[in-house]
Amino acid sequence: MLDVDRLLIELTVAEKAALTSGSSFWYTAPVERLGIPRIMVSDGPHGLRAQPGEGDHLGLGGSVPATCFPTASAVASAWNPELLRRIGRALAQEARACHLSVILGPGINMKRSPLCGRNFEYFSEDPYLAGELAVGIVEGIQSGGVGTSVKHYAANNQETDRLRVDAQVDERTLREIYLPAFERVVTAAQPWTVMCAYNKVNGRSASENAWLLTTVLREEFGFEGVIVSDWGAVYHRVPALLAGLDLEMPPALGRSPESVVAAVEAGEVPADVLDARVRKVLELVAKGMPVLELDESFDAEAHHALAREAAAESIVLLKNDGVLPLAADARIAVIGEFARTPRFQGAGSSQVNPTRVDSLLDELRAVHADVPFAAGYGIGGTADDAALRAEAERVAGAADTVVMVIGLPAADESEGFDRTHMNLPANQLEALRAVAAANPDVVVVLVNGSTVLLGDVVPYARALVEAWLGGQAAGGAIADVLRGTVNPSGRLAESIPHRLEDNSSYLNFPGDSHVVRYGEGLFIGYRGYDKCHQDVAYPFGFGLSYTSFEISDPAVTIHGSVAEGTFGVTVSVTVSNTGTVDGAEVVQVYVGDVESSVTRPVRELKGFAKVRLAAGASQEVSIELDQRAFAFWSARHRRWVVEAGDFVIAVGRHSRDLVSRTVTVEAPTLAAPLDRDSTLQEWMSDPAGRRLVEEEVRNGQPAAVLQDELIQVIGTMPMSTLANFGGMSLDHDALDRVTEAWRKQAVIP
Numbered sequence: 001m002l003d004v005d006r007l008l009i010e011l012t013v014a015e016k017a018a019l020t021s022g023s024s025f026w027y028t029a030p031v032e033r034l035g036i037p038r039i040m041v042s043d044g045p046h047g048l049r050a051q052p053g054e055g056d057h058l059g060l061g062g063s064v065p066a067t068c069f070p071t072a073s074a075v076a077s078a079w080n081p082e083l084l085r086r087i088g089r090a091l092a093q094e095a096r097a098c099h100l101s102v103i104l105g106p107g108i109n110m111k112r113s114p115l116c117g118r119n120f121e122y123f124s125e126d127p128y129l130a131g132e133l134a135v136g137i138v139e140g141i142q143s144g145g146v147g148t149s150v151k152h153y154a155a156n157n158q159e160t161d162r163l164r165v166d167a168q169v170d171e172r173t174l175r176e177i178y179l180p181a182f183e184r185v186v187t188a189a190q191p192w193t194v195m196c197a198y199n200k201v202n203g204r205s206a207s208e209n210a211w212l213l214t215t216v217l218r219e220e221f222g223f224e225g226v227i228v229s230d231w232g233a234v235y236h237r238v239p240a241l242l243a244g245l246d247l248e249m250p251p252a253l254g255r256s257p258e259s260v261v262a263a264v265e266a267g268e269v270p271a272d273v274l275d276a277r278v279r280k281v282l283e284l285v286a287k288g289m290p291v292l293e294l295d296e297s298f299d300a301e302a303h304h305a306l307a308r309e310a311a312a313e314s315i316v317l318l319k320n321d322g323v324l325p326l327a328a329d330a331r332i333a334v335i336g337e338f339a340r341t342p343r344f345q346g347a348g349s350s351q352v353n354p355t356r357v358d359s360l361l362d363e364l365r366a367v368h369a370d371v372p373f374a375a376g377y378g379i380g381g382t383a384d385d386a387a388l389r390a391e392a393e394r395v396a397g398a399a400d401t402v403v404m405v406i407g408l409p410a411a412d413e414s415e416g417f418d419r420t421h422m423n424l425p426a427n428q429l430e431a432l433r434a435v436a437a438a439n440p441d442v443v444v445v446l447v448n449g450s451t452v453l454l455g456d457v458v459p460y461a462r463a464l465v466e467a468w469l470g471g472q473a474a475g476g477a478i479a480d481v482l483r484g485t486v487n488p489s490g491r492l493a494e495s496i497p498h499r500l501e502d503n504s505s506y507l508n509f510p511g512d513s514h515v516v517r518y519g520e521g522l523f524i525g526y527r528g529y530d531k532c533h534q535d536v537a538y539p540f541g542f543g544l545s546y547t548s549f550e551i552s553d554p555a556v557t558i559h560g561s562v563a564e565g566t567f568g569v570t571v572s573v574t575v576s577n578t579g580t581v582d583g584a585e586v587v588q589v590y591v592g593d594v595e596s597s598v599t600r601p602v603r604e605l606k607g608f609a610k611v612r613l614a615a616g617a618s619q620e621v622s623i624e625l626d627q628r629a630f631a632f633w634s635a636r637h638r639r640w641v642v643e644a645g646d647f648v649i650a651v652g653r654h655s656r657d658l659v660s661r662t663v664t665v666e667a668p669t670l671a672a673p674l675d676r677d678s679t680l681q682e683w684m685s686d687p688a689g690r691r692l693v694e695e696e697v698r699n700g701q702p703a704a705v706l707q708d709e710l711i712q713v714i715g716t717m718p719m720s721t722l723a724n725f726g727g728m729s730l731d732h733d734a735l736d737r738v739t740e741a742w743r744k745q746a747v748i749p
Helices: 006-012 011-020 072-078 081-097 127-142 169-178 180-189 210-222 237-243 256-265 270-293 302-316 360-365 385-397 424-438 474-482 524-529 680-685 687-698 708-714 733-746
Strands: 041-043 102-104 145-151 165-168 195-196 226-229 316-320 332-335 401-407 440-445 463-466 515-517 549-551 553-560 569-575 583-593 604-613 618-626 631-634 640-641 645-654 657-665
Touching: 006 270, 011 256, 011 302, 011 618, 072 081, 072 127, 072 474, 081 102, 081 127, 081 302, 102 195, 127 145, 127 169, 127 180, 127 604, 145 270, 165 708, 169 180, 169 631, 195 210, 210 226, 226 270, 237 256, 237 270, 256 270, 302 474, 316 553, 332 360, 332 385, 360 401, 360 474, 385 424, 424 440, 440 474, 463 474, 515 583, 549 583, 549 645, 553 657, 569 583, 569 645, 583 618, 604 618, 680 687, 687 733
Parallel strands: 041 102, 102 145, 145 195, 165 515, 195 226, 332 401, 401 440, 440 463
Antiparallel strands: 316 463, 549 569, 553 569, 569 618, 583 604, 583 645, 631 640, 645 657
16 A cells, blocks of 8 residues: 555655656556556457556457447436446456556547547437446446446537647536536545646646536535546646646657646646646556456456446337337348347447357347348448349348348448438448348347438338447347347437437537537437427437336325425326236336426436336336436526426426426525626626615615616616616616625625
8 A cells, every 4th residue: 555645755756757658558657766667558449448557549460359249329228227236347457457557548538429430339319227236336336346437528529639639618517417416426436537638628627627527526526536638638737737637648759748847847837736647657556566466367257257247238129110129030131240240249349359249140040040141232332232132132022020130330430530410321221121122020230339311211110129339249249139138128318319400509509610509509419309308219318118118197205404404305106017038128207397587308217226026016216316307506606596387297208208297496586796887687687686786766866777668778887887878777886885885784594
């Protein structure tokens, strides 16, 4: 164990500077004379890409074999934090086996646009869901004595120009959409590290953004761990150090440590600031040291079985006209190159060297004696697609049911670039039409990391299965669902629109001239579709089952007080499996403010529970909503506030299949701060403000300011402006008096 206080005394300035910059691509800096070892970090949101030694960054060169679990976009559809905990514990076991101290994940950025090339690494378009899932995997990994790095903080929602782009986002949108998942995982699980993003946020690089790193993350959220850069996200080491960045990775050796030393010697960096950064790094090393001496292994077969279970639970059944599950004696044919050559993970820094890979074709053939196959289409543009389609038509025509696998090639979505459209490859759609003409009983299986448009798929599919990028065991998991061995229970963690143009970010993605403006504000994903009454192909939270469920009308119980910060609501429902098959339902709870002083979404997810029920069984489910579930971030009050009034609590199976109850919330009246620049309407609508203005009128100030018809015309003008209009409002001296009097009597919550 390291004695951090002693080490801070004994370390030289040069050694301290070196500790804040790492020693190589995957290792922190050692100080051998003081017994400080180096520890290894590695990519690994859904499986380790550990490269002991120096390795490379994006390739698989030298990476040890590891279990490739379903990607975040897949496992988010399970809506099951406990499943994430189990995956996390398995990841920790694999990390310990290769002496890895910190896994660089999970990624919890919001899916602002379906075009983001890295969406397969992120959970959801909803911050509440993303935060709960992140807590699960972080707790799972760190329970095994291995650290995590929650990323990418913050507003890193595209790959285009990602190292230079300035994400211009108003504070309320940051607070309500882009920061809550980070806040939740920090306050609930204290990840060992948080990774800052490449991009700028409102004009300042994330690595040099003191408001993000220190004011919000450290002081408000209470983060106790290391703030580490994304690889290459430090552009100026000294300003980043001063802003709160503890560790630069990879190190700019020969540059960054020397610049820190020079800044300390010049008095630009106080010694206590450098010590604070070094303390965090030493505390991280101390926590990561125990794995260095371990001699452990992991059960690859057990982890593969967990990957198969997770992939199956992540599958979303979007359509089923009775063709699924497949009949045991059905003559099935399999079409699609992806059934033989599976695509199961994304490309880029998260790429895993899997311990094994199962294909859907092999898994179905292991159960059914004779399963004919045709590729149907080529991947990469070199195949004779016409010949492949002809073969597929022949094979399909001889079968009872066709299982056709289509999806996005790796070249279509990856870290490093964004998509420009949501379309499936044209040759795959042509093959689907040809197959459906030969045999209308087609089950379409989708393999993709990001959502795709389905208007050219649904008409040709009797059943539609969204399998995502399901990891190395996806082939077996898909077979389990198709055959009915597993009853699908996945629910969409993101909406699927009819058109790209329907998405609220469409006009502001990916920006230009190194700037992207988040013009849609709060209204990403279902928040935008609902606000615009926009029809979607499949709504947020949607998913079918082989059984049927009923959710009773909700009972709600209010407790606590908004004024005391203890307000909450208990929502209770009875869930019944009314079908003949065991299954799982996801109870989703949304909250909407009926009338608010600010624009708010129609509804927002604030609670959920996954319930497993035997056929014919029922269970009561209670979900707690805390005060934050009813709050918005007030720019005027600089804090979260709850306004008095009616709120709709809606419970159901997805965001557009809900039963609602209205509750009335009692809350203190919020006194908006008044000053010289507040409008006439704002002064007149505040009881104390109006009384002060009326007193000035009685003392000789112009009475026109109190005329209702005049207020309708000039009421939106600031009082400081009206003071220049002689005879229409208070003069400047009177305005100063009422402003000071209001300030003295006001109590601003």
